[in-house]
Amino acid sequence: MTQQTPEPIRFAYWVPNVSGGLVISKIPQRTSWDADYNRELARIAERAGFDYALTQVRFTAGYGAEYQHESVAFSHALLAATERLKVIAAILPGPWNPTLAAKQVATISQLTGGRIAVNIVSGWFSGEFRAIGEPWLDHDERYRRSEEFIRALRGIWTEDAFTYRGDFYRYTDYALKPKPAEPLPEIFQGGSSRAARDMAARVSDWYFTNGNTPENIRVQVDDVRQKAAAEGRSVKIGVNAFVIARDTEDEARAVLQAIIDQADPEAVRAFGHEVKNAGAASPEGEGNWAKSSFEDLVQYNDGFRSNLIGTPDQIAERILALKDAGADLALLGFLHFQEEVRYFGEQVIPRVRTLEAARAERRAAA
Numbered sequence: 001m002t003q004q005t006p007e008p009i010r011f012a013y014w015v016p017n018v019s020g021g022l023v024i025s026k027i028p029q030r031t032s033w034d035a036d037y038n039r040e041l042a043r044i045a046e047r048a049g050f051d052y053a054l055t056q057v058r059f060t061a062g063y064g065a066e067y068q069h070e071s072v073a074f075s076h077a078l079l080a081a082t083e084r085l086k087v088i089a090a091i092l093p094g095p096w097n098p099t100l101a102a103k104q105v106a107t108i109s110q111l112t113g114g115r116i117a118v119n120i121v122s123g124w125f126s127g128e129f130r131a132i133g134e135p136w137l138d139h140d141e142r143y144r145r146s147e148e149f150i151r152a153l154r155g156i157w158t159e160d161a162f163t164y165r166g167d168f169y170r171y172t173d174y175a176l177k178p179k180p181a182e183p184l185p186e187i188f189q190g191g192s193s194r195a196a197r198d199m200a201a202r203v204s205d206w207y208f209t210n211g212n213t214p215e216n217i218r219v220q221v222d223d224v225r226q227k228a229a230a231e232g233r234s235v236k237i238g239v240n241a242f243v244i245a246r247d248t249e250d251e252a253r254a255v256l257q258a259i260i261d262q263a264d265p266e267a268v269r270a271f272g273h274e275v276k277n278a279g280a281a282s283p284e285g286e287g288n289w290a291k292s293s294f295e296d297l298v299q300y301n302d303g304f305r306s307n308l309i310g311t312p313d314q315i316a317e318r319i320l321a322l323k324d325a326g327a328d329l330a331l332l333g334f335l336h337f338q339e340e341v342r343y344f345g346e347q348v349i350p351r352v353r354t355l356e357a358a359r360a361e362r363r364a365a366a
């Protein structure tokens, strides 16, 4: 069932808009969560060949991440600092309702020529919900609310008199003006459980999943694509990975080992406890982190599992393997963001494009 897209694979990077970087480790990181660092990073990424930047939404510290800039405002700052990059603002139903999200994002879309997108997340941290006085729904209920949220967003953005009767949200002849600029903001979602996949098939443009092997990615892709096809839809796939690209494989492996050796065990265990608890109500037990080991959790979206760790040649080959498994986009985290995004743009992306071109030639000749 899996079909490799003939399109070039797209690259996104995680915006470090929360403190502590992308690993739960005390290893020194030359990454900052502040605005100046992030604006410069966005410009570097755009020049390096990245298409998207993904912000994170957090209202309270969880596994470190003591400071967190708000995702929609931060996305706008990055858009103002760049020309082509698209920025995906993370939005959490509960704290946001679709009315506010649709209006905010429509305005940013107008201000930036349609370069904003959204990532609708469903929540994993009950402590965060408790801290801000939000009810904590069980796993599949969170997705039922997120699905209504996405249906409402789309309806508000596309209809002139939007009427909707859901269990969570209601609208009567609502007319949002102005609408977002064209193209309409793309709707991404995070999550891997059955509820997440079913929601992706029905309403999302993009399905983001945690890091994994190409074999395991393929199983998810087939499931999402089959279900989407049954709805007459197609869904694109983004896969998380933590990149450690170095001139030799030994160097890259040594960095991985150092990250894990200096992991903050208490914070990793606390995070593991939260996410496994968050997924416990997922009836089939296939949610993100259901099978994560201690080492996997040191990168909090299982980014080591995708194994983009080695030389630029090895990493380019493995990106093609993810593409073969059905990935349309690689979502990437780094230890020292600015310098490593630049290195990735110089050393890895051109190799990926060369491999893609060679495959296209082979296909044409066949």
Ligand SMILES: Cc1cc2nc3c(=O)[nH]c(=O)nc-3n(C[C@H](O)[C@H](O)[C@H](O)COP(=O)(O)O)c2cc1C
Pocket (backbone or CB within 6 Å): 055, 056, 057, 058, 090, 092, 119, 120, 121, 122, 123, 124, 189, 190, 191, 192, 193, 194, 195, 196, 208, 209, 210, 240, 278, 279, 282, 286, 287, 288, 289, 301, 331
């Ligand atoms: C790429 C990606 C980005 C995510 N970003 C956030 C985020 O910024 N904030 C958040 O609270 N959850 C985020 N999540 C968590 C998801 O919304 C979801 O709660 C989690 O993946 C568990 O889903 P599951 O049990 O359905 O697999 C993200 C997930 C993925 C895969």
